[in-house]
Amino acid sequence: MDAVATVPPFERFYVEHRDIVLGFLRKRMGGQAAEDAFQETFLRALRAYDRLEHGEHLRAWVLTIAARLAIDTSRRARPTAHELPELPVEDGRPAYAQIEHLADGLPPTERAALVLRYAYDLSYDDIAVALSSSPEAARQAASAGVRRLRSLAQGRDLREQTPSAPKPGRIHDRLA
């Protein structure tokens, strides 16, 4: 069995990922907002860094932080947002939180691909960057994750197991 990668010194992690994170954010928001989100992404990563237990999937991890910030920023930036009715969220949590929670039992790569695709709406090109793989491999990992989640949902009553999760029927709609 391969040894689990240890957490690298933050300097090395930061230098290795800063350009990818900035590029990722620039595609989603304007220059100044992207720079602010860049700072906040790495500050959040730094705050959590000494609690990481291993150095696996750091790229997916930091892009997930960036994606979450991008979503929050775009929500705040929408000028008419306060006039719109709140989207119905069954359990009070946004879609990405629901999917992240549901996907907990999947193998790490499938989980990351699925969450980044359906919860954060990343393209397969971006997911490939996050997972250090190809867009095709990312697509396959996400599909495999969906299939596995479906069979899990069919095999069990998710409401029973996870009281706060949405109804299985809704997951099917969302992931179809």
Added chain:
Amino acid sequence: MTVSPDLDRRFRESATAEGLLDVGFDVVESPIGPLLVAATERGLARIFFDAEPELHLERLARTFGPRVLRSAPAVDAAHRQLDEYFAGDRSAFALDVDLRGTAPFAQQVLGELARVPYGQTTTYGTLAAKVGAPRAARAVGTVMNRNPLPIVLPCHRVVGANGSLTGYAGGLDVKERLLRLEGALL
């Protein structure tokens, strides 16, 4: 997409200002060559003569924690005092130090070393006697060789019993240069 030097600097400054670092470091230019200087919240932690960061990141992370980041403000006080020292304008450093990772005996020896005044020299044997181990001159030499804070903790002021310079982690030429700067050698 390349991060601009300005954005990079702002992130490093914010991280330091928020107190998020286990240890911050920077490369400081000096007349004896570039020095890698590292500091924690507790104080000055390391000075390396070999200033290539990649050589030291892992060890810094192991000793102080994984949140290691290059940051000029983290070592600002030490940087300023080193500049003053090399300009001949400072004869004593006023810095807190963080000697984590240094064994108790070595810390005791380094504590005595810190009392050796600017411009004067002492011997390995004298230092050994001061920590109550008069026969441990060789062990004191090892402590000097592994001094985590050379220049600030002045191991360059420790010479052999016959007055020879003996050795120095930064090279004998550097030791000689520091002693000349302090007027301890003509």
